[in-house]
Amino acid sequence: MMKAVAVSEYGGPEVLRVVEIPEPHAGPGQVRVRVHAAAVNPADTLLRIGDIDSMLVGRLTPPYRPGLDAAGILDEIGPGTATDLRIGDRVMAMVSQVEPSGGAYAEHVVLAATQVTHAPAGTSHVEAATLPMNGLTARRALDLLDLAAGEWLAVSGAAGAVGGYAVELAKVDGLRVVADAAPADEELVRELGADVVVPRGAGVGERFRETVPAGVAAVLDAALLGADVVPALRDGGQVAIVRRPGERGAAAGLTGVTVRDVWVPDYQHARDKLDELRVLAERGRLTLRVAQEFPAEQAPDAHRRLEAGGARGRLVLTF
Known part of the structure; x- marks a missing residue:
């Protein structure tokens, strides 16, 4: 037993x-x-x-x-x-x-x-x-978004588990990152690698857009903000969602944008992806x-x- x-x-x-x-x-x-x-x-x-x-x-x-x-x-x-x-x-x-x-x-x-x-x-x-789970969630999201090095990614909930790994992995991928944070978390999010940090809370999509006037290529919405992040996007932009439509707490109002549904069980047997996370942690690239x-x-x-x-x-x- x-x-x-x-x-x-x-x-x-x-x-x-x-x-x-x-x-x-x-x-x-x-x-x-x-x-x-x-x-x-x-x-x-x-x-x-x-x-x-x-x-x-x-x-x-x-x-x-x-x-x-x-x-x-x-x-x-x-x-x-x-x-x-x-x-x-x-x-x-x-x-x-x-x-x-x-x-x-x-x-x-x-x-x-x-x-x-x-x-x-x-x-x-x-x-x-x-x-494992949060690291693979962030990795799956970035793989689905498939952004080119140098493009702008916005991350909501950047001080959280998924958001923090998303910021660090985005920097590994060569992306530029604008992220949100409460005042007490701003230093942490900068240490994780965000190029620009804006205040979290209502209207964060507009604050992302003020930082990147042309609009970001994608938002990884780890904070489940839904429609509030849409103003950040350029034409043809994408939003990666980490909770499926219909699930408790799932974001709503994502119309007129490309939505990437991040279903982490897709990587449940992706041992190569998990092992890549191990290597990055050993190198100090993941916290x-x-x-x-x-x-x-x-x-x-x-x-x-x-x-x-x-x-x-x-x-x-x-x-």
Whole structure:
């Protein structure tokens, strides 16, 4: 048996409970990770409150387990599995909450070998757990936008997890970046690499446009602002959205522009993309920001802290 944090009923943070469930083992094409750290994401709360119930029923048996990011030690390799990983390696992975593996809030998780790569050298498990899902979301968004070096990208929510990685990856790609920030976050966003920082809040699209009078080529809307970012765009501009239409909190009002729907599960098995993020982290091009660690038993507190807002860096559960 193993310890996990799961929900048997939907509701507030208090429904997250430590449970004992059967310990899984790696089959063909799979590896098992002894999870030491699992980051806490807004998407985890969608499972907890029941917003993705239709994706769980019929596929998994309750209790349901949240968690999209895992870091730890590889401790099993399934028969016939092709991988350069070895037992004992420090690894990280993006995990799916809606597949048989279950989410990352557990002592062990079994994954396809294509989901797992080495953790960045010199990082802790907690630091490594901050990278996979949000890093891959930013990478997927930029790949969909497919901008040429030197073009202008606007990033909303630049001090957040996706937004911060988006700024740093955009600079790796040779883009020019205008980003938003609260006064307390302006220095952080500049350190991440933004060329210009404007005040966040209502009217940010107009402030982006004042900075780039000809209009930016694209907006990566990590803050879910929707129509408010449209004034920033030049003719033919694009907006990358990180929450799908119809999902709770999804942006609205994006008419007359090209919308790129960033569905990060498209990169769930893109091990090459995740490994590129590892290399960039090792080179200091990506910043792994931890706001606070919580023992697994304090998962409700971690969710309350997430929902209170304002965390700069990731909240991480330890197992």
